[in-house]
Amino acid sequence: MFVRTLIQEPSRPLQSTGRWTKTPSVSTTTRHSGGNAPFPPPDRRSMDIEQLIAIYGPLVITIGAAFEGQTAVVIGGILAHNGVLSLGVVFATGALGSGVLDHLLFVLGRSFRHTAFVQRFIAKPGFAKTLQLIERYPNAFILSFRFLFGLRAAGPVAVGVSQVSHWRFGILNALGSCLWSGLFAGFGYALGPVALTLFDQLGPHAGSIALAVTGLVLVAGLIAWRWHVWNRRERPIP
Numbered sequence: 001m002f003v004r005t006l007i008q009e010p011s012r013p014l015q016s017t018g019r020w021t022k023t024p025s026v027s028t029t030t031r032h033s034g035g036n037a038p039f040p041p042p043d044r045r046s047m048d049i050e051q052l053i054a055i056y057g058p059l060v061i062t063i064g065a066a067f068e069g070q071t072a073v074v075i076g077g078i079l080a081h082n083g084v085l086s087l088g089v090v091f092a093t094g095a096l097g098s099g100v101l102d103h104l105l106f107v108l109g110r111s112f113r114h115t116a117f118v119q120r121f122i123a124k125p126g127f128a129k130t131l132q133l134i135e136r137y138p139n140a141f142i143l144s145f146r147f148l149f150g151l152r153a154a155g156p157v158a159v160g161v162s163q164v165s166h167w168r169f170g171i172l173n174a175l176g177s178c179l180w181s182g183l184f185a186g187f188g189y190a191l192g193p194v195a196l197t198l199f200d201q202l203g204p205h206a207g208s209i210a211l212a213v214t215g216l217v218l219v220a221g222l223i224a225w226r227w228h229v230w231n232r233r234e235r236p237i238p
């Protein structure tokens with residue numbers, strides 16, 4: 001009844017002076033049961049960022065898992081620990097991105113081995129040894145090449161060039177992508193408290209630092225990509 005009276009009668013005259021004064025407006029903050037310290041109002045900008053991450057985060061993790069690697073899945077695990085994303089969604093999107101791209105690379109090695117893209121892998125010095133390893137331990141290689149440095153892209157292409165059947169690679173590739181995504185998503189989830197503590201210590205500069213680091217990573221990636229393309233053009237395939 002008191003709140004309704006305040007809302008319906010925002011002002012009233014003071015009979016002793018004849019002047020008008022406003023009654024206290026209803027506060028937008030709620031108080032504890034003790035009635036002392038108010039809860040701070042929610043940060044709308046932070047809520048908007050979390051909503052954007054919740055909407056576009058799965059797509060970003062899928063693309064990042066396919067083309068970048070485990071970093072996107074680890075960051076997704078950190079966000080899952082903070083409640084922004086679901087850990088199951090991070091796991092599923094990471095496995096999807098990794099598994100789909102590796103299967104496409106396998107198809108390129110199997111059906112388009114005479115193209116320039118596949119021939120670049122075949123021309124590398126260690127490709128013949130990789131084929132021998134695949135022929136000896138096909139199952140173990142398909143399950144583990146994601147974890148081996150230098151075989152993230154060359155591994156599925158080499159399996160496509162080998163004699164491993166399509167159905168065997170499909171099953172083991174799905175299993176391997178699930179193991180890979182689960183490991184790094186779980187690692188990011190376990191790393192969540194440490195990352196959140198670090199962000200709290202950075203305080204108001206966290207957004208600027210994250211933006212600067214993202215910009216540097218993008219610029220460095222673009223430079224590395226352009227150098228790689230230029231280097232390939234300068235060295236013709238024998």
